[in-house]
Amino acid sequence: MIPLITGAEITFWIAGPLAVLGGIGLIAFRKAVYAALSMALTMINIAVLYASLDAMFLTFVQIIVYTGAIMMLFLFVLMLVGVDTPDSLVETLRGQRVAATLAGIGILGLIIFGIGGALTGVAPVGLEQANAQYGGNIEGLSALIFNRYVFAFELTSALLITAAVGAMVLGQRSRVHSRPTQKELSQERLRAYAEEGAHPGSLPNSGVLARHNSIATPGLLPDGTVSEHSVSETLAARGVIVDAPALSRATAQVFESVDSTIGEEDE
Amino acid sequence: MSPDYYLILAAILFTLGTVGVMVRRNALVAFMSIELMLNAANLAMVAFSLARGGLDGQVATFFVMVVAAAEVVIGLSIIIVIYRTRRSTSMDAASLLKL
Numbered sequence: 094m095i096p097l098i099t100g101a102e103i104t105f106w107i108a109g110p111l112a113v114l115g116g117i118g119l120i121a122f123r124k125a126v127y128a129a130l131s132m133a134l135t136m137i138n139i140a141v142l143y144a145s146l147d148a149m150f151l152t153f154v155q156i157i158v159y160t161g162a163i164m165m166l167f168l169f170v171l172m173l174v175g176v177d178t179p180d181s182l183v184e185t186l187r188g189q190r191v192a193a194t195l196a197g198i199g200i201l202g203l204i205i206f207g208i209g210g211a212l213t214g215v216a217p218v219g220l221e222q223a224n225a226q227y228g229g230n231i232e233g234l235s236a237l238i239f240n241r242y243v244f245a246f247e248l249t250s251a252l253l254i255t256a257a258v259g260a261m262v263l264g265q266r267s268r269v270h271s272r273p274t275q276k277e278l279s280q281e282r283l284r285a286y287a288e289e290g291a292h293p294g295s296l297p298n299s300g301v302l303a304r305h306n307s308i309a310t311p312g313l314l315p316d317g318t319v320s321e322h323s324v325s326e327t328l329a330a331r332g333v334i335v336d337a338p339a340l341s342r343a344t345a346q347v348f349e350s351v352d353s354t355i356g357e358e359d360e
Numbered sequence: 361m362s363p364d365y366y367l368i369l370a371a372i373l374f375t376l377g378t379v380g381v382m383v384r385r386n387a388l389v390a391f392m393s394i395e396l397m398l399n400a401a402n403l404a405m406v407a408f409s410l411a412r413g414g415l416d417g418q419v420a421t422f423f424v425m426v427v428a429a430a431e432v433v434i435g436l437s438i439i440i441v442i443y444r445t446r447r448s449t450s451m452d453a454a455s456l457l458k459l
Contacts, residue, residue: 101361109369116376117394125386132392135373139399146366147408148418149423151402158425163395163432170436171388174443195383197375204371209364217363218413230415233458237419254428264439266444358374 104145112138128176129167136160147220150231302340312337317341366407373400374398387439391432398428 115138118131140155220230227233238246273281286293297320300310311334312323325333370424373396402421409417444448 099384101362105361105365105369109365113376114371116380119389119392119396120376120380120383126388127389128384132396135396136399139403140368140394142366142403142425143406145361146406148406148409148421150394151406151418151421154422158429159399165393166436167388170440173440174388174449190383193375194404196382200378204374209367209371210396212364212367215363215411217361220410220413220415223413223415224420230418232420233415234418238422242419242423245423249423249430252427252430256459258431260433260437263434263441267446279428284393308399320411323442347413 104141104222108138108141110154111135112142112219117160125171125223128160129164132167133160133164136164147230149223150234179272192311292322300337302337303344305335305337307335309333312339313341363407363411367404370400370404370407373397373403385450387442391435391452394446395428395432397426400404410432 112135115131115133115135119135121130122128122131136155136159139151140160143149143155144152224230224233227236282291282293285291296311299308300306300323301313302310309324309328310320311319314320317338319337321329328334377395377397377400380396384390385395405424406419407417409415409421409437434442439449443457446451
């Protein structure tokens with residue numbers, strides 16, 4: 094008998110090992126982002142396998158819903174909770190990894206030799222007849238969904254709405270303390286003035302000098318020193334504050350020379 | 361092509377998902393492993409659909425995908441709520457549901 098290699102077989106032997114590789118990556122990568130990306134690889138390869146199984150509609154649903162929506166949702170949540178927190182390698186239960194691997198091998202053996210043993214040598218019937226009944230894969234699927242399974246389909250819509258409402262409820266952040274009112278804020282400010290002498294009024298403006306009036310210019314006190322409250326702390330930490338005393342010194346020199354010329358003219 | 365190969369592949373993927381749930385501490389990765397198990401079951405159902413010559417397996421896979429989408433939405437928001445209170449997504453940290 095001549096071994097007949099079909100397109101589906103070639104697809105299977107390319108996409109199948111890649112899917113397993115992605116699955117191994119999911120449990121082996123310590124960083125969660127790499128695990129998510131290898132999961133996306135598995136999803137895409139499963140979509141290819143669906144195509145080789147004559148399930149064209151599911152191929153695209155798999156790519157759009159799983160790889161497109163669900164995995165990207167996972168990546169968004171990963172970005173929210175912090176990408177670079179690697180999984181800890183400390184075992185809380187001693188020998189848990191070895192036990193889990195052994196249990197995995199046991200499950201695999203049970204599925205393949207226990208259940209799968211009863212299925213060997215089944216010749217596939219093929220979907221040509223089922224697809225031809227309504228004129229195509231999508232038409233056949235829709236005929237099933239909207240006739241025999243229409244009640245289950247309606248129930249899934251209720252499920253999706255409930256899930257959306259549940260996500261909104263869970264995503265809501267409830268306040269632990271009530272928001273402080275304007276009265277409480279002003280009382281707090283005056284208490285700080287009474288106890289620590291903190292200035293209760295508004296903070297001083299930034300400096301307006303002859304050549305600079307940006308918010309990075311500190312205001313000068315009457316004695317010529319810098320008022321530290323007049324510039325934002327962020328700018329101070331960044332070190333972009335203009336040296337205001339030096340600028341005012343230049344102004345003072347100009348004033349001095351003007352004064353001296355006036356004095357000479359008077360004489 | 362005989363469905364045996366697809367079923368063995370589905371079994372391998374399902375096992376990888378199971379091991380992932382048992383081994384990984386990060387709640388997100390464990391959740392993704394559950395998704396992998398769902399996908400393996402889907403693959404088996406589509407393979408059976410081809411082997412039996414009926415489209416019901418594909419319809420079931422479609423419904424599993426819908427339920428998985430709803431499940432992911434709720435699961436991820438639960439993970440985010442736990443992360444907000446505990447600042448961690450480790451499954452060991454979440455031994456109590458309430459602070």
